[in-house]
Amino acid sequence: MTARYGRRIAGLRAQPGDEVRDLHVDDAEFLGCVARVSADPAQRLRISQTTLSRCGAYDCYVEGARLEDVVVDGLDTNDMLRVCGSVFRRVVIKGAMGCLQIVPWLHMSYENLQPVYDRANRDFYATVDWALDISQAVGVPLDIRGVPGRLVRRNPETQGLMTFEQALLGSWRSVDLAGTHFSAAPKLLLDEGLEDILLIADQRSPDLAHQVTVLERLRQAGAILPD
Structure with a gap:
């Protein structure tokens, strides 16, 4: 090498x-x-x-x-x-x-x-x-x-996966995504026709704990895949 x-x-x-x-x-x-x-x-x-x-x-x-x-x-x-x-x-x-x-x-x-x-x-x-x-x-x-x-x-605590079908079904709307970059994911999936998209928390962010909580709420709502 x-x-x-x-x-x-x-x-x-x-x-x-x-x-x-x-x-x-x-x-x-x-x-x-x-x-x-x-x-x-x-x-x-x-x-x-x-x-x-x-x-x-x-x-x-x-x-x-x-x-x-x-x-x-x-x-x-x-x-x-x-x-x-x-x-x-x-x-x-x-x-x-x-x-x-x-x-x-x-x-x-x-x-x-x-x-x-x-x-x-x-x-x-x-x-x-x-x-x-x-x-x-x-x-x-x-x-x-x-x-x-x-x-x-991926790290299931800080990284989730949303599919096109989950974005289309819309269960993510039951979770408050305000203040997170995750709010763009459903639109990207639907507009761009992707099979799925990764939701990745910023581990150096001061609001990491909030991002992790939102990911867990999305998982509980069936809006991202279980791990």
Whole structure:
């Protein structure tokens, strides 16, 4: 395994067919690094057997990648790290996290490729034992959409899963969601047609106890899945 410590890595541009493997990066900064989508999902950037520990990602963007057997242990971001149209197999996200958004959609400039990636991603997840483990992630609410909830390992105390059917049935309306970011989840599910969505409490928030209470009330109301 190749190790990289305390480095500033700037301006990397991943090309179709590139592969990152057997890499350990500790205490490094990624600046303006981009992984753009490939026209052929079979040629997407592949990252495997890799660990990032105590790193920062600033003005970076990942699109259409394939991540397998990866550990991200602590990640700082200046604004938000967007990971779009990508797939995951046995990826652990833990430790103190900045703003991380995982969504199934490609950038609008690649709109013609969206159906291609939707099919490829569905086929990929049909073979996956588990995709993400976020049970030890700490930080601002992670925004994770499009990864099948059944394939996500989570902390049941601070992380819940709401399905499209639960949002449609509306039992969540019996729970006061005011003052929490959970209030956006039902609308996102219904408007975006997702199968399910993760509700993730911010473990560094001063109102964490309230968020945990709301999650439990949603669970009791049958508005999120039991654990």
